[in-house]
Amino acid sequence: MxxxxxxxxxxxxxxxxxxxxxxxxxxxxxxxxxPPPGGVPGPAALPVGTLVEAFATTDVAGHPLRRDDLPHGAVIAFFSPGCTPCEALLPKFIAHAERLPDGRRSAVAVVVGASADAAGYVAELSSAARVVVEDDSGGVLTRAFGVTGYPTVFQLDGDGRLLVSDASSVDRLAVPAA
Missing domain, CATH: 1.20.5 (Single alpha-helices involved in coiled-coils or other helix-helix interfaces)
Known part of the structure; x- marks a missing residue:
């Protein structure tokens, strides 16, 4: 016992x-x-209707980019090299950007990562959108839009308010009339 x-x-x-x-x-x-490489999918911090804070940066071509210069219906997409969903969205985003009435003026692609890793994305996106490269620590646009995961797509009205927030696809985006 x-x-x-x-x-x-x-x-x-x-x-x-x-x-x-x-x-x-x-x-x-x-x-x-x-977080794993490519970020963590998750909701964006900014809900629809939010006024995006004013920002000023420069695209890879050296042209200034400001929130107030973006037309109604402008689309801003955030990508990260090595992110599988980003790679799947890339051709759809390019096709959507090419249909926008103001062309490259209405489409901004933000590639978040080291410049060497971003080179392939920059080359692919440059024909259809203005491209900005930001480092992983969070750049001006990443902070302004409150991006927490990739890919993330936003659409703005003419005043800088969000019409679409945190879309991981371009299917929900409207193509404004010319």
Missing amino acids: TYVVAALVVTNVLTLLNLLLLFGVIRRLREQQV
Whole structure:
């Protein structure tokens, strides 16, 4: 009988020790929360109707880009090299941008990542949109639009308010009349 009681006590102690270690591992995993390359899909911080904060930056061609210069229906898309959903959206975004009445003036593509990694995206997007490259730490446009994941697509009205927010596709975007 004493062996059975001793075995039960040892088993219970080991079970409690295992449970404590498991809680410690779970806590450490929650603390890390490191996003995978390409960002974490998730909602954008800005809801439809929000006035995007004023921004001023320069595209890869050296031309200034300001919120107030974007026409009604302008589309701004955020991509990250190495992001599989971004690669799938890229040709659809280019096709949509080519249909916009103001052409490249109405489409902005923001590539978030190291310049060397972004080169392929820049080459592909430059024919249809104005392209801005920002580093992973968050640039002017990433902060202005509150981007938290990639790909993310926004559409603005003429005053800089969001008509479409956090679309991960161009299917919800309207093509304004010329």
